[in-house]
Amino acid sequence: MTFELQCTDPASDARTGIITTDHGQIKTPIFMPVGTAGTVKGVHFAELVNQVKAQIILGNTYHLYLRPGLDVLKSAGGLHKFNGWNRPILTDSGGFQVFSLTGIRKLKEEGCEFRSHIDGSKHIFTPENVMDTERIIGADIIMAFDECPPGDSEYAYAKRSLGLTQRWLDRCFKRFNETEPLYGYNQSLFPIVQGCTYKDLRQEAAKFVADKGADGNAIGGLAVGEPTEVMYEMIEVVNDILPKDKPRYLMGVGTPQNILEGIERGVDMFDCVMPTRNGRNAMLFTYEGTMNMRNKKWEKDFSPVDAEGCEIDVITSKAYLHHLFKANELLALQIASIHNIAFYLRLVTDAREHIEKGDFTQWKASIIEQLGRRI
Numbered sequence: 001m002t003f004e005l006q007c008t009d010p011a012s013d014a015r016t017g018i019i020t021t022d023h024g025q026i027k028t029p030i031f032m033p034v035g036t037a038g039t040v041k042g043v044h045f046a047e048l049v050n051q052v053k054a055q056i057i058l059g060n061t062y063h064l065y066l067r068p069g070l071d072v073l074k075s076a077g078g079l080h081k082f083n084g085w086n087r088p089i090l091t092d093s094g095g096f097q098v099f100s101l102t103g104i105r106k107l108k109e110e111g112c113e114f115r116s117h118i119d120g121s122k123h124i125f126t127p128e129n130v131m132d133t134e135r136i137i138g139a140d141i142i143m144a145f146d147e148c149p150p151g152d153s154e155y156a157y158a159k160r161s162l163g164l165t166q167r168w169l170d171r172c173f174k175r176f177n178e179t180e181p182l183y184g185y186n187q188s189l190f191p192i193v194q195g196c197t198y199k200d201l202r203q204e205a206a207k208f209v210a211d212k213g214a215d216g217n218a219i220g221g222l223a224v225g226e227p228t229e230v231m232y233e234m235i236e237v238v239n240d241i242l243p244k245d246k247p248r249y250l251m252g253v254g255t256p257q258n259i260l261e262g263i264e265r266g267v268d269m270f271d272c273v274m275p276t277r278n279g280r281n282a283m284l285f286t287y288e289g290t291m292n293m294r295n296k297k298w299e300k301d302f303s304p305v306d307a308e309g310c311e312i313d314v315i316t317s318k319a320y321l322h323h324l325f326k327a328n329e330l331l332a333l334q335i336a337s338i339h340n341i342a343f344y345l346r347l348v349t350d351a352r353e354h355i356e357k358g359d360f361t362q363w364k365a366s367i368i369e370q371l372g373r374r375i
Helices: 045-052 061-076 079-083 095-099 127-137 155-178 199-210 228-239 256-264 274-280 311-315 318-326 330-357 360-371
Strands: 002-008 015-021 024-028 030-032 057-060 089-092 105-107 112-115 122-125 141-143 188-190 217-219 248-250 269-271 283-286 289-292
Touching (some): 002 330, 024 030, 045 330, 057 061, 061 089, 095 105, 095 112, 122 127, 127 141, 127 155, 155 188, 217 228, 228 256, 283 330
Parallel strands (some): 141 188, 217 248
Antiparallel strands (some): 015 024, 105 112
């Protein structure tokens, strides 16, 4: 994998670049739709390509490991061939999912024991077998196995957790370097910066990660309960240390405002379930603000969902989408999901254009407040 840094904003750390993988290029800044179980919920790949304009999607190691399972994925020749997506894929390590299984997991030096949320069966994830699992899944970009502590963790716990994550990272790289890709194309391993909301721990973690010389680096453990301004501060602390010639991935973040603030601070890659999850609950993101499509105010509004949006936005009226939600039609979930992730891709594409023009900071300031309005 390579990363070419192209433009930087004169008034901030925002930048544009191109990531090149064996499955194609990714123009940054980029939003990556989340395809937890090998599918972006409610959205067909043709829609992801033609309407959403997705360049890369995510898969989740924990969920894919449990179902369909590694035997099926390996027999298929990896996730790309199994699901038919021929563009880049990123897999997380499953760490966040495992550690959120409160009460049915046990953390130790070797790894993390857990019970399946599907059938209660017992499993263990270690840095070594997670690397093996991500080799079998076959994503272009794979994430290191780490612990994601709660955002309100006390300092002592956060420090112990970071130490464990760093020891696991060493083991991840050792196993990764001992093994080869299985399907004839290259894979890149991204380490993850942890450290909760403590500046010194984040600095230590960023230096440890930067020294690995990886193809790219990730920032984890944010947007997990800490105040928004603290999250932005931690991004700045970390990005002051992470190498500028490698892509930076902010994991699991977030709202349109969060994404623009992250871009301004030098982040290149984002993912979040919010566009599809909120869409399935009738919440649409737009440049004018958020819309609850169950509200009666849309009942006789026959204007397009978004006149400047993707094709489905232009041909679907607010009144019709309101009707679909009120009638509990599955099409409502599909249209809303397509709209939201298409809007997120449009947002980062527009950001890229304004960085290239040199007026990103002014553009962001002119739209940031209205993005959070309720209309």
